[in-house]
Amino acid sequence: ETGVTQSPTHLIKTRGQQVTLRCSSQSGHNTVSWYQQALGQGPQFIFQYYREEENGRGNFPPRFSGLQFPNYSSELNVNALELDDSALYLCASSFGTGGNEKLFFGSGTQLSVL
Amino acid sequence: AQKITQTQPGMFVQEKEAVTLDCTYDTSDPSYGLFWYKQPSSGEMIFLIYQGSYDQQNATEGRYSLNFQKARKSANLVISASQLGDSAMYFCAMREGGYSSASKIIFGSGTRLSIRP
Numbered sequence: 001e002t003g004v005t006q007s008p009t010h011l012i013k014t015r016g017q018q019v020t021l022r023c024s025s026q027s028g029h030n031t032v033s034w035y036q037q038a039l040g041q042g043p044q045f046i047f048q049y050y051r052e053e054e055n056g057r058g059n060f061p062p063r064f065s066g067l068q069f070p071n072y073s074s075e076l077n078v079n080a081l082e083l084d085d086s087a088l089y090l091c092a093s094s095f096g097t098g099g100n101e102k103l104f105f106g107s108g109t110q111l112s113v114l
Numbered sequence: 115a116q117k118i119t120q121t122q123p124g125m126f127v128q129e130k131e132a133v134t135l136d137c138t139y140d141t142s143d144p145s146y147g148l149f150w151y152k153q154p155s156s157g158e159m160i161f162l163i164y165q166g167s168y169d170q171q172n173a174t175e176g177r178y179s180l181n182f183q184k185a186r187k188s189a190n191l192v193i194s195a196s197q198l199g200d201s202a203m204y205f206c207a208m209r210e211g212g213y214s215s216a217s218k219i220i221f222g223s224g225t226r227l228s229i230r231p
Contacts, residue, residue: 102161108158
């Protein structure tokens with residue numbers, strides 16, 4: 001158990017819709033990162049939030065956006081869903097943003113776009 | 115350019131045997147960290163071991179050890195005395211930079227390890 005919880009666990013949406021995924025970080029962690037993991041691949045970095053500010057972004061379009069709240073919980077929002085957005089979305093929390101800080105992952109949200 | 119390479123898509127190992135999972139990486143940053151994560155079928159990524167680029171000794175965590183060969187840019191994971199519960203996907207990952215403000219972790223494509231009883 002990492003203390004990182006994600007909701008919902010599974011979600012089915014149709015193309016063009018919008019979706020919000022939620023993450024509750026481990027207690028004391030001020031940094032949250034979001035990753036997209038397509039079937040059979042390694043996770044791909046979407047973005048990172050540190051103390052409520054986005055401070056790093058991977059190669060994802062602006063329709064992927066996020067929020068981090070004062071209690072360090074977080075949301076990932078995806079607008080105008082496409083079929084290729086179908087994937088496991090993983091949230092990871094850490095204390096700090098670099099060095100040897102290891103990420104603690106949740107179990108993910110499996111998103112299917114039809 | 116791919117920065118983390120895991121060349122073994124799948125491996126089968128007999129229970130109680132040792133197993134080595136290969137990982138090579140590419141970076142021009144002198145400061146970086148290397149991680150191994152385990153992902154069982156439940157989906158959660160479980161941290162196994164960390165090696166910093168300036169660490170002089172190979173990292174060890176219980177049955178896990180990291181064979182770090184800096185000149186070859188290699189960071190293989192060694193699991194001693196494998197157990198049935200070790201069956202999972204294993205990902206090698208790298209973070210570039212030190213305590214920078216946006217140091218993302220890059221993952222390899224993974225190796226699926228299956229332990230035979």
